[in-house]
Amino acid sequence: MAIDVADWLRGLGLEQYAKAFRDSDIDESVLGHLTADDLTEVGVASIGHRRKLLAAIAALKSEPAVSTPAPAGKSAATPAERRQLTVMP
Helix, strand or coil: CCCCHHHHHHHCCCHHHHHHHHHCCCCHHHHCCCCHHHHHHHCCCCHHHHHHHHHHHHHHHHCCCCCCCCCCCCCCCCCCCCCCCCCCC
């Protein structure tokens, strides 16, 4: 989840909180653990902004992790498997 928090906030239209996040040492490793109380403490007074931030944080958590492909010439640890499926009405 390598993201720049200031850019992430800018993308949400909430760049006014970038300094507060930076001053509170909130980086990508902390972002996923923030609560509504944490956001209030950082200075996000608006309920709407807190909800928007919490929804965006939840979306970050649900994004699949980017995996790196296996180097050429090496097989994956688990080969793909095909299974027969029969659908009955």
